[in-house]
Amino acid sequence: MISITGATGQLGSAFLRLLPAADGLTRADLDLTRPDLLRDRLDRLSCDTLINCAAYTAVDQAETDEPTAEAVNALSVEVMAKWAADHSVRFVTYSTDYVFDGTKSGPYVESDLPNPQSAYGRTKLLGERMASEANPDCLVLRTSWVISGSHPNFVSTILRLAREKSISVVDDQHGSPTLADDLASHTVRLLDLAAVGLVHATSEGATTWFHLAQAAAEIAGIDPDRISPCSTAEFPRPARRPANSLLVSERYPEVGRMRSWRESLPSAVEQILTWL
Ligand SMILES: NC(=O)c1ccc[n+]([C@@H]2O[C@H](COP(=O)([O-])OP(=O)(O)OC[C@H]3O[C@@H](n4cnc5c(N)ncnc54)[C@H](OP(=O)(O)O)[C@@H]3O)[C@@H](O)[C@H]2O)c1
Numbered sequence: 542m543i544s545i546t547g548a549t550g551q552l553g554s555a556f557l558r559l560l561p562a563a564d565g566l567t568r569a570d571l572d573l574t575r576p577d578l579l580r581d582r583l584d585r586l587s588c589d590t591l592i593n594c595a596a597y598t599a600v601d602q603a604e605t606d607e608p609t610a611e612a613v614n615a616l617s618v619e620v621m622a623k624w625a626a627d628h629s630v631r632f633v634t635y636s637t638d639y640v641f642d643g644t645k646s647g648p649y650v651e652s653d654l655p656n657p658q659s660a661y662g663r664t665k666l667l668g669e670r671m672a673s674e675a676n677p678d679c680l681v682l683r684t685s686w687v688i689s690g691s692h693p694n695f696v697s698t699i700l701r702l703a704r705e706k707s708i709s710v711v712d713d714q715h716g717s718p719t720l721a722d723d724l725a726s727h728t729v730r731l732l733d734l735a736a737v738g739l740v741h742a743t744s745e746g747a748t749t750w751f752h753l754a755q756a757a758a759e760i761a762g763i764d765p766d767r768i769s770p771c772s773t774a775e776f777p778r779p780a781r782r783p784a785n786s787l788l789v790s791e792r793y794p795e796v797g798r799m800r801s802w803r804e805s806l807p808s809a810v811e812q813i814l815t816w817l
Contacts, residue, residue, distance in 0.1 A: 544588035546571055546621075547595030551689040552635065555721035556592060559729065564588060571595070573617035574609055583624045590732065591625050593618060593634040596665070600639070601779040603660040614664035619671035626676040633728060638685035638716060638743075640666040643783025648747075650791045651683075651739050659780035669739065680731060682724075682742045685786055686753075689721035690812025697813045699754040703767045712751035712770030716786040717743040720805035730796050741788040745801040756803065760810040 547553035548565030557565045564586070571582050573595055583591075597603060597613040618634050625632035639662035640655035657663045669681050688694050702708050719742075727742050748756070755765040773782065 542588045543590045543592060544586050545592045545594055546573075547593070550594055550596075550598075551687050551692045551694065551721040552724060553594035554691055555689060555725040556594060556728075558722065559725045563592075566595075568595075573597075573613040576612055576616040576620045579617055579620045580624055583621065588630060590631040590633070591621060592728070593621055593632070596635065597661070600659060600661040600782075603664065604779040607660040607664065610660055610664040611667065614661075615667035615671050618668040619675050622672040622676035622679050625679065631732065632672070632676055632679040633732070634668065634672050634679065634681055636669045636681055636683045636739075637662065637665045638683065638786035638788055639783060640669070640683065641783050641786055643714075643785045645785060648787035648789040649741070649785075650789055651741055652791070658783065661780060673738070678737050680728075680736055681739045682728060682731070683739065683788055684719050684724055684741075685743050685788055686716045686718040687721055687724065688718050688806075688809055690809040695750065696753070696757045696806075696809060697817055699757055699768070700761050700763065700810070700813060701817055703754070703758050703763050707767045707769065708754075709769050709771035709776070710751040710754040711773050711776050712749045713772050714782050714784055714786070715747055715749055716783075717745070717747055717788065718753050718802040718806070719744045719799070720802065720809060723799045723805055727796065727799050731793060734793055734796055736793050736796070738792070740792050741790040742799070743788050744799045744805060746803055747787050748802065753802075753806075756806060757810050760807050761814055 543563040546566045597610040603610040642656040751770040758765045
């Protein structure tokens with residue numbers, strides 16, 4: 542049996558589409574703001590694999606609420622990792638490109654030194670480290686720019702706004718959009734290889750938020766010229782984002798690469814258009 546936390550989120554629900562027999566856990570089942578209460582809840586699970594898709598993902602909000610983000614993204618992850626080690630349960634959790642400062646000129650590999658610039662990035666890095674220390678056999682996947690067709694996200698926001706008006710989108714942050722469903726399948730392939738430790742996992746291909754927005758608009762039949770590029774400085778946000786957050790993996794080449802974000806974007810956009 543596989544248990545999946547964050548069942549209501551983008552990645553958790555992608556897992557439940559891929560593995561319908563899995564046990565999807567919501568905030569009501571496991572509240573990660575209370576790491577002190579988690580063990581008791583975890584003891585009620587009967588799984589051989591625990592995949593943690595839950596996270597405090599409100600990047601800007603974390604700047605003023607770091608203790609809660611830390612409880613969810615680090616302290617609870619440590620409890621789950623330790624519980625899994627104690628019960629011979631495989632444990633998988635996810636981290637982020639935002640652990641890097643974005644100053645490297647090429648893509649980041651697993652051995653590059655993190656230097657988070659935001660509270661969210663700090664809490665996710667702490668979670669990576671606490672999980673690996675508590676459970677050296679756990680799998681920690683760093684991913685980036687997660688999108689899906691089933692949930693509100695950057696792409697759905699852009700499509701909703703661009704339908705109504707002209708908008709500007711940041712063109713000086715570079716990363717890899719990653720389809721949640723592809724990441725779920727990739728995770729299962731890594732589990733089949735008995736992968737452990739830190740592994741980068743993103744869709745192939747690099748872009749900027751601006752080019753992603755234009756590509757999504759084109760697929761949706763919206764005039765891409767309604768979207769114009771702007772700089773990060775013109776669109777200030779509470780949390781600093783890395784200018785370059787491209788990730789590539791030097792580990793488990795036998796797992797193969799995920800398909801490119803350009804290949805996966807049309808299915809996500811088509812699904813978004815059914816509910817937007
Ligand atoms: N989204 C991205 O662009 C991105 C980029 C890099 C890495 N990641 C990482 O990828 C993983 C999956 O992200 P995602 O995009 O699927 O996130 P998401 O759509 O924001 O989903 C987050 C999930 O976590 C749950 N959650 C939040 N706080 C919780 C709490 N206190 N207790 C229990 N559950 C809680 C949410 O439940 P509710 O529905 O009840 O809020 C939701 O199910 C996360 O580790 C994230 O940090 C995401």
